[in-house]
Every structure is written in C-alpha cells, then in structure tokens.
Amino acid sequence: MNSIDWDQALRGLGKKSTPQRKALLTALALQDKPASVEDIFVEVRDHHKTSLSTVYRNLEWLFAQGLINKQGFPGEKARYSLKREHHEHTLVCIDCQKIVAITGCPLDSYAAEVGRRENFVVVDHRMEMYGYCQQCSHTRGRV
Amino acid sequence: MNSIDWDQALRGLGKKSTPQRKALLTALALQDKPASVEDIFVEVRDHHKTSLSTVYRNLEWLFAQGLINKQGFPGEKARYSLKREHHEHTLVCIDCQKIVAITGCPLDSYAAEVGRRENFVVVDHRMEMYGYCQQCSHTRGRV
DNA sequence: ATAAGAATAGGAATGATTTGCATTTATTAT
DNA sequence: ATAATAAATGCAAATCATTCCTATTCTTAT
Incomplete structure (x- = not known):
C-alpha cells in the first residue's frame, strides 16, 4: 500500500530498500491474480527505471523467502502472486x-x-x- | 507391457504405430515415478534409434490426450508419468x-x-x- | 560526506523445448 | 506384394524464458 511498510519489511529481512524492490512489491500487491514476470516488469517500469533481470532476481528471492507464490507448468511462463494471510x-x-x-x-x-x-x-x-x-x-x- | 497393446492403443487414437512410440510408452510404463525427458530419451534410445524431438513431440501429444501426467515448476524440467488407474x-x-x-x-x-x-x-x-x-x-x- | 558492500542495468549466455525441412516409414489401396 | 501418400522421424537451427556476468550506481553505516 505504501512504501514505508516495504522499507521496514525489507530491512527486517536484511535487504536494502531500493525503489525497484518497493515498486515490485507494490506491483504485486496491486495484482488480483497471479501475474507473469512480463506483466510485473511493465508495471514496475511505469514507476521506476528497472530491468528484467532485477525483476527476476527479486521475485526469485521473495519466493525463496516464502513471501510470494510461484505457479505454472514447466514450459510455461511462471506467474507470481503475493501470499495472503x-x-x-x-x-x-x-x-x-x-x-x-x-x-x-x-x-x-x-x-x-x-x-x-x-x-x-x-x-x-x-x-x-x-x-x-x-x-x-x-x-x-x-x- | 507388450507392444501389441500399444499398437492397438495408438491405432485407436488415429496415430501410426512406430517403434519409437511403442518404446516410449514402454519406457513410461517402466518408470515407477515421474521421469524427465532426458531419462525417457535414454531409455527409449536403448531400444530404438530415436531423437529428442521425437520424444518431446510424442510426450506432448500423449499429455494432450490425457494419457500421461506432466508435472514440475516453471523453470524446471518437466517430468512425465503414465496415468495409473x-x-x-x-x-x-x-x-x-x-x-x-x-x-x-x-x-x-x-x-x-x-x-x-x-x-x-x-x-x-x-x-x-x-x-x-x-x-x-x-x-x-x-x- | 565517505567508504564498503550490495543492487542494478544491460547484454550475453544458457538450456529446455520447439520448429523447419529433407528423408524415412507405416498405412492403404491396388 | 507393391506403390502411393500422408505421417513420423532425425537433425540442426531457432526460440524464448530465465540466469549469469560485470561495470556502474545506490544504500547504508560510519
């Protein structure tokens, strides 16, 4: 919802709070259904300069942290969504x-x-x- | 178990019964757990000249027919298994x-x-x- | 404000899967 | 059995999501 929350969340996890990360988390929070990396990238790029590799890296890290879901078949594009309560x-x-x-x-x-x-x-x-x-x-x- | 069954099954589905297809089905039947394309390819190749693309093509077709399962995460190698009863x-x-x-x-x-x-x-x-x-x-x- | 390390952008590399096409093979009718 | 023909194969090249590399830029702690 706001960037302050993300700042704290990221610091709490020992990560730097970059504009790209905050925009990524915001983009995920906006989705009402699992989104492709491309979708998320476009959304993030509307607000901050970013690159696909940054989006990939951060999504993968968030997934490893158990904060987001990753779904889809092999051979398909992955779709990500924020974990709900x-x-x-x-x-x-x-x-x-x-x-x-x-x-x-x-x-x-x-x-x-x-x-x-x-x-x-x-x-x-x-x-x-x-x-x-x-x-x-x-x-x-x-x- | 034997190639006669596969012959009939394949014809019934309007497909030609080739040695590669029969060997593929046999290889799948041998697996006790979902196997990677590579695994299946190696198994098939032990019995007949074949190519990876043939294995891929046939696995995808079998999956589309609903005869086999396909599983794994996006970004991972797919694993296939025969549908059991x-x-x-x-x-x-x-x-x-x-x-x-x-x-x-x-x-x-x-x-x-x-x-x-x-x-x-x-x-x-x-x-x-x-x-x-x-x-x-x-x-x-x-x- | 600065140093040190972490993160980013951009592009190149990777690797599983798909595709194009020439050749071979299984089927069907003769 | 044989020939015709449509499908299937093998091989190599292409694709495409994802990962990796590295010079540069930011964050953060001092």
Missing part, C-alpha cells in the same frame, strides 16, 4: 485463464499423514485446480 | 530431489465443492508436496 490455492479456467482464489485447503492433515507414512518432513505443497468458468462452459456447450 | 500425486525431497509417488488423494470431493461454490466445471487438479526425506532431514539436523 490465509493459505490459498487457485482455480484456473482452461479457456480464458481466469483465476479465482480458493480458500479452505483440506491438505494439511493429509500432508501430515503422508509425511508419517513416507518418512518425510513435509513442509509445503502446491495445488491448482483447472476447469471451465461459467462463461467458457457455456461457450463450449458444456453444462 | 489410481489418481496419484508426488512427494518431492527439496534437498536430493527424490520423488515418491503417493496415492489416496483427498481432493476429488473438495474439487466438486469448489466447483459448485465458484461456478466452475473443475476437470483436473495438480498437487505436489515438498519436504525433506529421512536422509536429508538427518543431514540437515532436522527432526
């Missing part, structure tokens, strides 16, 4: 790419069970659902 | 990349519920769990 997954329309956030993930207890069974310390999971949104179902003659 | 997901070790197949997915009824709530026709989902396998947990001093 509540653990969230997405529902993606196969036709129009519309993305809806879904809440209420049933996987945590399952993760614990699987970890026990397989002798893993399960620390995270990724889940995405695919289908057709209402409009696209109609267009394609689906119910 | 039982819906399957994977558990991946963050350190050593060991992959374990896990069965018993609790997401189907959840998918139906989400679809109803969001007015989507949910047709598929992807889910992968991440953690540390027993060895790597020890190495890293984790419990």
Whole structure:
C-alpha cells in the first residue's frame, strides 16, 4: 500500500530498500491474480527505471523467502502472486485463464499423514485446480 | 507391457504405430515415478534409434490426450508419468530431489465443492508436496 | 560526506523445448 | 506384394524464458 511498510519489511529481512524492490512489491500487491514476470516488469517500469533481470532476481528471492507464490507448468511462463494471510490455492479456467482464489485447503492433515507414512518432513505443497468458468462452459456447450 | 497393446492403443487414437512410440510408452510404463525427458530419451534410445524431438513431440501429444501426467515448476524440467488407474500425486525431497509417488488423494470431493461454490466445471487438479526425506532431514539436523 | 558492500542495468549466455525441412516409414489401396 | 501418400522421424537451427556476468550506481553505516 505504501512504501514505508516495504522499507521496514525489507530491512527486517536484511535487504536494502531500493525503489525497484518497493515498486515490485507494490506491483504485486496491486495484482488480483497471479501475474507473469512480463506483466510485473511493465508495471514496475511505469514507476521506476528497472530491468528484467532485477525483476527476476527479486521475485526469485521473495519466493525463496516464502513471501510470494510461484505457479505454472514447466514450459510455461511462471506467474507470481503475493501470499495472503490465509493459505490459498487457485482455480484456473482452461479457456480464458481466469483465476479465482480458493480458500479452505483440506491438505494439511493429509500432508501430515503422508509425511508419517513416507518418512518425510513435509513442509509445503502446491495445488491448482483447472476447469471451465461459467462463461467458457457455456461457450463450449458444456453444462 | 507388450507392444501389441500399444499398437492397438495408438491405432485407436488415429496415430501410426512406430517403434519409437511403442518404446516410449514402454519406457513410461517402466518408470515407477515421474521421469524427465532426458531419462525417457535414454531409455527409449536403448531400444530404438530415436531423437529428442521425437520424444518431446510424442510426450506432448500423449499429455494432450490425457494419457500421461506432466508435472514440475516453471523453470524446471518437466517430468512425465503414465496415468495409473489410481489418481496419484508426488512427494518431492527439496534437498536430493527424490520423488515418491503417493496415492489416496483427498481432493476429488473438495474439487466438486469448489466447483459448485465458484461456478466452475473443475476437470483436473495438480498437487505436489515438498519436504525433506529421512536422509536429508538427518543431514540437515532436522527432526 | 565517505567508504564498503550490495543492487542494478544491460547484454550475453544458457538450456529446455520447439520448429523447419529433407528423408524415412507405416498405412492403404491396388 | 507393391506403390502411393500422408505421417513420423532425425537433425540442426531457432526460440524464448530465465540466469549469469560485470561495470556502474545506490544504500547504508560510519
């Protein structure tokens, strides 16, 4: 929302607070759905001189910190989104790419069970659902 | 298991039954976990002259047909696996990349519920769990 | 204000995947 | 069986997202 928050957040993580980083975080906060690197780059560049490599580097770092989500198939462009307070997954329309956030993930207890069974310390999971949104179902003659 | 099955399957789908395709399907059937294109290529090449592009082309086609799974993050190499009778997901070790197949997915009824709530026709989902396998947990001093 | 280290911009490099095309092969009709 | 023909293959070149390199510019602590 404002750059002061980002300043503090970045310093707290031992990183310098650069205009590019703040603009990047602001750009992410503006998105209502996972955005491609290109989208984010364009958004950041509207406010500050920047380069694609800077955007990539910072996104990757934010992802490693667990502050943002990264999703997509291999061979596709990655899409990033800020992590919300509540653990969230997405529902993606196969036709129009519309993305809806879904809440209420049933996987945590399952993760614990699987970890026990397989002798893993399960620390995270990724889940995405695919289908057709209402409009696209109609267009394609689906119910 | 045998090439006769693949012959029939391929013809039924309107495709020519080539040695490369049969070897590819056999290679996939041999894997007990999702394999990289490179792995599959090497396996196929043990039995027939082939090329990476042929492997790529056929894997992509099989995936489009819904006969195999494709998984991995963007920026990672894709991994493919034959679809089994039982819906399957994977558990991946963050350190050593060991992959374990896990069965018993609790997401189907959840998918139906989400679809109803969001007015989507949910047709598929992807889910992968991440953690540390027993060895790597020890190495890293984790419990 | 300055020094020291971190971060950036820009471009080159990488590497998985895709594509173009000439050749080979599996199918179908003869 | 053979020839015709459309599809599939192999190889090399192209693509394209992402990563890497490094000289220069900023941030921050002093």
